[in-house]
Structures are given as structure tokens and as C-alpha cells.
Amino acid sequence: MKKLLTIVVAAAVLLLSMVVPGEAANTAIFSLPGMDDVRAAAVRWKPDGMRLEEFMAMILAPTWSEVQSGVTTITPSPMTQGRGDVNQALYAFDQDNQTNPYKRAFWASGMGYPQTDIEDAVNTQRAADFVAQTMRGLWDQASGTPAQKRRAAWWPWHACTISLLCEPVFKKILSPDPDANPDATLSLLVTADPNVGRYGGAYWTTCANPATPTAKWDCFAMFIDLAEGNRSWGFNLDGTYKYADGTYSGLGGVSKTGDYNPLSVRMYQWNSYESGVFKENRFWSKNHTTYANSIWAKRLIGSAPQNGLNWSSHSWALCTGSICP
């Protein structure tokens, strides 16, 4: 990760040069490699006739809106775990009560700052490409004013279509107003934050079953305590966990202020191919938790996890990297 950050410093300088002096510091901040990934995705999928900065702002607007209520002055965390989804199927063994011993083996369905349930949401490069492709498709098929077309392109995001946060953010991070100045050169008022990486503190390693330690596979370590960027979704200001053991009392249908889903403990993620279908795997290894057994959950890729997960417990712990328990 350090190597990655070193490599993309050049991109940061480029991005910073676009900032209007005196405005950026109070306008918006975003992950440096994340900005690089958004730019690459915007170049690839930009609608015909749209300015690059305009499309970048469209891609960026839902991020602050989804994970921090539209506050743009803090860098969103690529490792953000959504804590508002309410469905019993997301809890280990479908047990949504306080006595569930594995309650923090919780399958957060909205991941990363695009808060999608795509398998690579905690990866600013792949998430940005997916988001850009989706927005491009929806923009092209929409009619109306630019604002109406943006609304269509943002339809997949709750914060945009229900909470209506994205349009103000979009206007805030661009100068001048792109709709009133259709021929103007635009500046993106976003500062690049070099302290937040492409994976936001998560990292790739290898995993193995100790029974066959040489049969390794790539796995993605998502250790919540290593999350970079805005950690308010999981942590209090003093660094302690926020409602780590929370049980969303909205399970009865009505949410209450201060209620959250559990905060997942350290887990590993990978994709598998089994019996002709692709699955996303999340594994809470007992050597990285306080659990007596390891917990393994799987979902069909492309299927909303709320529609059902496969849960199992295991006596073995993962070998990770060169370390076996």
C-alpha cells in the first residue's frame, strides 16, 4: 500500500492544480488514489459532449452523500460498512438478537463509499468503473434538463433519490455552475487526500486451510480497525467502536435514532466458483476474533444478500500470509 501511495503522488499534484485557490480547503476532500480511479473511469465512460470534470463530479457526488450525509470536508472511507440495512438474513445464522454469539459476524450489504453490494465495492478502481458505467447508461437514456438527467443517473443511490443530497454536493464541488455555463472550463473543487488508499486500509493477502497449507488462495483482509478516512460510521471520536454490538431495532419496521447494525469484526473476503455459480465469501476466522469457531458466509454474486446467505461454522482457522494458527 505504501508503494501504491508513492506512485500516485504525481496524480495528486495534477488534481490539486485544478483547485480554485482559497475554495478547496473548505469544499471537498477525497482519497488521492480514489480520485485517480474516478478520473480513469470518467475518461472511459464520459457521455458524449459532457466535460470530464462534470462527469467526475457526478461520480463523486453520491460518495459523500451516501456515507456521511453529504458532508464533503472529510475524506470518505473506502472501507465503510453500511449500518442501516435491516434484514435478519444479514445476521450470522439469521439470528438478529442480542444473544447471538456471532452477532458481529455481520454481513454489511452496503460496502465502500458507493455503498453498493457489488463484490468489489471496497476497491475504488473497480467501484468507480462500475459506477461510471451505470451512470453513463442511465444518463444516455434519460431526457430533460441536465438536472433531470443527473437525477436519472443517480437513481440507484438512496442518498440521491430519496434524501436528495447529491445535486447540492455536485453543484458545490464544481466551479462555475456547469448548467449555467455550458461552455466554461470547469474546476473540480476537491482536494486529494494521500492518507486514504485505494482499499482504505484493507489489503490483499493469501489464505489457506491449515489442513492443506500450500493450497493458497487470494483473499482480501478487511480489518475494520485499520479503516482509513472518515471512520464515523464505526468509531466514536475517541476511537472506540460505535454501537459495535448494535441491533437495529428497526427490525420491527421503524428505525430509531442511534440504532445501528452490528459492526463486523475482522474478516476475510474472496470470490469462489462453485457448482457453476460465483459466490462472494466472507470468513470470520477464529484466530482473528474472540469466537470459539470460525464463521463462513456466502452469497450468490449478483443476488442481494437480503435474499439469503449460506452460514456455517468451522473448527479450523485460516492460515493468512505465511502464518498458520
Add this chain to the structure above:
Amino acid sequence: MSVCVIAASSAMALPSQRAAVSLPKLPERHDLYPGLYDENNCKPIPADEGGGKRCPQRVVSEAPLVEMPSKQEHEHKQLLGYVGGFYADEISKAEVKLLDETVTTATAGPWEAMGLIRNENVNAVGDVKVTASLYGPGNVLLETASGLVPIANLRSGEPGPFRLATSTDTSLVSRVEWAVSAGHADTKVSRDLIIRQYFQAPYGATETNGTKNPYVLAAGFQNWGKPIDTASITAAWLDQNGRVVWVQSADIAPNTKPGIAKRDMANFQHIEVQAAVGQRLHQSAVMMWGVGQ
């Protein structure tokens, strides 16, 4: 509940034998998301991370201590124009069949029912009508109610939802006789939509302006077939026992241009459900049907 299933129209009748269903599968991921996957479903590793690719893993494990399979996974399918369970891999008879185990009937107040039927013909069908005849004590016919399945081109093996409403008080009903009929599929209707569920918002979430929202199901689609001008979505929600607890449809979102070609994307209007029903839907599994015209 007594169930009587009547075969579909004679034009659809086929010999009584099992037949494999040709499932309308989704395109490969490398085709759907160019550049994000290769033909082996491997993902490229960025050059600034060393390059190469990362492929789906085959992980071997001994038997788990405890396993709880997904309630839906064993039969959940994502197909063109369809997401959910109950889509048959093979069909057994020439009929459109009521799936009795999915039917919910009112326990008080006016008698109403929701549930699924399934097309077990080899060919697609349309105009699927579900009829319930309500009988009271003494086998007196109280009322007959009919409802159309809102999918005009129901493919072989595919389930379809229905809702029936009557004015007869549930307490008076002692027996129900069911019938299902079907006609020809509307071939102008396209089912080649890739349905994308965006999000579900639970009923009652309080917005920053203090209002309480209805339950919302947001979805869109990508056309993967012939050009269409409009589309609609129908969703059915199932309780934990697999019974249908609600059915509702929505049209394509406003401001969508007609002439939706293959690969084009568009949104559906939100499906919004208010209090009494909406409160429990976020806990339910969702089935979805997409229809283009």
C-alpha cells in the same frame, strides 16, 4: 384450503412428461462489465499493483460444524427478466399450476389472496387468469374472484404472481376452489431485461426534514434483447415461510427516452408501499419480473 387446478388452454396442452427448461440466462460478466472481468471471470490487477489477474477461487473445506443453507439460495435464480425462486429447471405437466405453498389468504376482513402460479407448459403463455370460487356452509357459492397475472409473456418454467380481492367476509368462507387458465403469450413483449435491484428502504426511516418514508424498492434494468420503448417491473415479497405477502408493479421512470436498444439502461419508478404492509416488507425476500414492450 382445497385446490383445484385446471389445465391451460388446449392450444398449450402437451403430453404429460417431464421436460428440461431452457433457462433465459444472463450474459457472461465479461460481456456485461467490459474490462472488469475476462472470459474466465478473472479480474485484472491494476498495473500500479503489479498487474496480472485474480480469478475466482476453488476453496476446499472439510464438513462444517454447523451449516445453515440460505433459505432462498437453493432455488434463487437471476435470469433475463426474472429474479427469485420457484423458477423450475424442469416441468412436469402441460398446465399452469397454482403453487399452493405460496398462497396467503386473509384471516379476517374481506377475503383476499396472493400467491404464485407457474407455467409448466413447454411454451410461453399469456393472459394467465387465476380464479377463486368461495363457498360457504352448505356448499353455497358466495363469490367468484379473478385476477390476471401481470406478466404477458410467462415463459416455460416461470412463476408468476397474482392478487385477488373480494367483498366476502373471510369468516363466511368454508372452502375455496381454485382455477387457473392461460392463453397465448404476447410475443411483442420482451423479457430480455437484466433487472438490477438498487436498494430497499424500510418503512418509517426518518428523513432529515422529519418526514417518515414509505417502504421503497428501487430498481432498474439493462435491455439485453430487441429494442423496446417502455418497460415495467412487478415485485412479489415472500415471508419466511415462502408465502407471498405483497405484489405490486411499477412503470418505467419518467423522463426515459423510448427506443431502448440492447445494452441501454433505464430506471423503474420506485415501488412505494405505505404503513400496514410496508412495515414488514424490508424483512421479506423479493422476487422481480421485468417486462419490456
